[in-house]
Amino acid sequence: MSAAETTPHGDDDAVAGGYLSALAGFEHMTPSRLRHLLRGRTACEAYAMAVGDIPPSPALEVVFSRRLDLRTRWSAQAARRRPEQCWADTVAAGVRVITPDHPEFPAQLAVDPACPAVLFVRGDLAALDARRVGIIGTRNATQAGRSTAAQLGAELAEVGVVVLSGLARGIDAAAHRGALTCPDATPVAVVGNGLDSPYPKQNTELWNQLGARGLLLSEWPVGVAPDPFRFPLRNRILAALTEVLVVVESRERGGSLITAREAITRSVEVMAVPGSVHSRASVGTNRLLADGALTANDTADVLMALGLDHRRAGRARFDARAPLAGTDVDVYDSCREQPRTVDGIMLLTGAGVTETAMQLARLEHAGWLTETGGWFEAIDVWGSLA
Amino acid sequence: MFASIPSAVVVGAQGYPVRVEAHVGPGLPGFSIGGRPDESVRESRDRTRAAILSSQLPYPKTRITVNLAPSDLRKSGAGLDLAIAVGILAAGEQIPLEAIARLAFIGELGLDGSVRAVPGVAPMVGALGDVDVVVPVASALEAEVAALGRVRLVATLGELVAVLNGLTPWVDHEVASPPAEPELTADLAEVQGQPFARQALEIAAAGGHHVLMVGPPGAGKTMLAARLPGLLPPLERAQALEATMVCSAAGLALPSGGLVTRPPFRAPHHTASSAALIGGGSGAARPGEVSLAHGGTLFLDEIAEFAPKVLDGLRQPLEDRQITVSRSGVHVVLPADFLLIAAMNPCPCGGGAPGECLCNADQLHRYVRRLSGPLLDRFDLRVNVHRPGVDELLAHRSAESSATVAARVAEARRRALDRQGCLNRELSGAQLDDFAPLTNPSRAILRHELEHGRLSARGYHRIRRVARSIADLDGGGGEVVDVDAVHLALGLRSAFTKVLPMGRVA
DSSP: OOGGGOOOOHHHHHHHHHHHHHHHTSTTOOHHHHHHHHTTSOHHHHHHHHHTSSOOOHHHHHHHHHSTTHHHHHHHHHHHSOHHHHHHHHHHTTOEEEOTTSTTSOHHHHTOTTOOSOEEEEEOGGGGGSOEEEEEOOSSOOHHHHHHHHHHHHHHHHTTOEEEEOOOTTHHHHHHHHHHTSTTOOOEEEOSSOTTSOSSGGGHHHHHHHHHHSEEEESSOTTOOOOTTHHHHHHHHHHHHOSEEEEOOOOSSSHHHHHHHHHHHTTOEEEEOOOOTTOGGGHHHHHHHHTTOEEOSSHHHHHHHHTOOOTTOOOOOOOOSOOOOTHHHHHHHHHHHSOBOHHHHHHHHOOOHHHHHHHHHHHHHTTSEEEETTEEEEOOTTGGGO | OEEEEEEEEEETTEEEEEEEEEEEESSSSEEEEESSBOHHHHTHHHHHHHHHHHTTOOOOSSEEEEEEESTTSOBOSSTTHHHHHHHHHHHTTSSOGGGGTTEEEOOEEOTTSBEEOOTTHHHHHHHHOSSEEEEEGGGHHHHHHHOSSOEEEESBHHHHHHHHTTSSOOOOOOOOOOOOOOOOOOOGGGOOSOHHHHHHHHHHHHHTOOEEEEOOTTSSHHHHHHTSGGGSOOOOHHHHHHHHHHHHHTTOOOOTTSSOOSOOEEOOOTTOOHHHHHEEOSSSOEEOHHHHTTTSEEEETTGGGSOHHHHHTTHHHHHHSEEEEEETTEEEEEEOOOEEEEEEOSSTTOOOSTTOOOOOHHHHHHHHTTSOHHHHHHOSEEEEOOOOOHHHHHOOOOOOOHHHHHHHHHHHHHHHHHHHSSOGGGOOHHHHHHHSOBOHHHHHHHHHHHHTTSOOHHHHHHHHHHHHHHHHHHOSOOSSBOHHHHHHHHHTTOTTTTTSOTTSOO
8 A cells, every 4th residue: 555545544644644753853854865765655665765674676775785773773663662652752842744645735945856755744735835935044144134024024924925044043033023924924934953943942932923824844753863964854845845045144155155056046036135245254156146136125126126116115113213313323224334342433434432422332222233242233114024 | 526507498389488407427438318309309309419519518428318308398309409418518617607607608509619590599598587688699699689687699609608617708790691681572553453453452451351262273372362451550569579579489580780671571472281271280389370470461362272270270360369279298388460451263263244154053152262251250341353445445544552551540440449459350259349339320331231131140240340331431530430441341242242141151
């Protein structure tokens, strides 16, 4: 009996889900190995073959011969990853297991050459039926970059576009936060670890909100740790699910550029937000622009790339802060240009150390500036989300 | 025959008088030393014998017994050689006893009979009190600093014996004066830009506040730190004497005047051991860098690279302004009143403007945690230092020289001493209420910081001390600490405030 013939029967689903959750979490399991194992077999048979209960297929024999310790490692995993236990954990975390033959499996992924063999889902997959824009960027973002991401996320969500991102620190989290300001938004996150444990820790609240209001996707079962090798793999799913990918800030190297490359190979439109030539966080995005990426100056540009009417975008956000006056405006504007130090501000205003310290403290207190490591960055109207 | 010769040893930076009793009497030829000598003193038997024979003097062919009193003190070092040799010669009736009646002897002997310098002559001479001391020529300056009586210089044992026998007068040795101390070459005027960090240095110098400079490589942290000594006033007489004793005990050359009056600047490398930094070591308990920096500045570059155990040893001297070194048999208190200035990177990758750092939060925490909370807390000032931008480097703003700033610092220090009799760093919580009362607006600012978890109770007092120093420098005569001083103090303590979880913020 092959997997395709399994009737969607409750018990059978639970059994298959258990074997899939167990198998996908084996150490040294990769999407392609999992695909090999599941090709023409039920999850139960694939599991038995992986742990050595039935003789390996010729394809698996080749895999075993390339990596000599894999056979012993996988057979040792049988004791640690018991299907019943894995299924109980999956259910407890509110996670569903979806394979490509499932009617709800995202169509964009089903036709992808590197289609994941299994998806773990929390939330409503219907979110993927809307127009989809990926907003991604570096974890070590500037305040300005995070603000931009939050603004794009909010304004896109406002016109009904689904925002996809990776739920990492920095740009990703800001984009999601922005999207969640819209009450009807169903943002989507593709993550690189099990759906039971929020990562990174500071995004726990955001993670849970996305699980409740939007959609969380992972190709790794519950309990899998966020190992570094899982993130580039996650990026291909993210790229495959988007129609337009916007890179807000990126270094000369990094995960965002991997996602951008994955997007290009899938003919997904890549856009980049231009940045200062002085900012290291914009080196990658500026290079993308030089390489032919579309410029994303504002939400209208992104909507245009989606082929949507852009006139609805960009409703002004209410700013509760008391307006600035006098030299405060100059200081705020120069911090908006690029991050400034106390020394830099003194040079600009010509004031003494004490007055400058007072002015900066006042502006920080009023929510116009934020300080990290002695650098002051401007907070725009979207900055409170970033 | 018997002779008793005054001499001295040094333990830590403290001299202790020692009586060298020599007895030459009937018995098989032999030489024994009693009275808790350590190995270096026991070696003295061979040195004195060779030196006496090389000086063409008769060596007793009978039994020699030397005792070092008091016997509860463990004696170390070669400084007793000369006294032992003189004792043997006097007991062997080669030197008349009345010639050495009011003389004390310090010096190491060479096998050829020459008299060599030993470390610690200044504290030794100081401990001997009102007697004339005979010291090696090379130790003239150290002896002069501490001597109450006359200082006699000798170059060789033969010369000394001739003098004591009345054959020649005391030889007038040419004392090579050390080269005049070079003027401080590191001037604040050379620092381009960095007005914020300069201000921090000025405040640190005025209030004696310990400073931690946090900044990426190339920001000029070391350059700034090297300019801090130039802002400090010369040492007071009492402190100068203590510093001189430590300097002498460590075997370092004294400045040309003899007395160490310029605040010392010590910059040990981050591989320094605990004994090197704090003091101690086997036997003699040598002064460490904290004592050598007494009255001046201790600069720890790359402080996060120091061994954590070594750094934690700094906590006692920072608190007590002296260090107690206890080993089996040695228990020494050394002065260690210094201004600590330390430098480190903001994170393992070196940091930089927002968006440049490669480190995640965990790495950052681990890096900052290399400094224990209590140590981090001792820094009143935690300043972010940045690489100056091109505009700042090219800005033609004539930077103030060290002398100008030092004058303001001296004025602020005088104000603090007139008011409370100590530096602002030493103000207690109760004293702060008396001497640094806050205005209502400034109290409101600190309340806001406390309520938002950016300031701890300890940090609150530190901010007030720094604010007091800022007000003193300002000179406006304000006895009350106003908003501007509090704002600046907060700005100068901002490094790591947002990195550290509450409770470690201080």
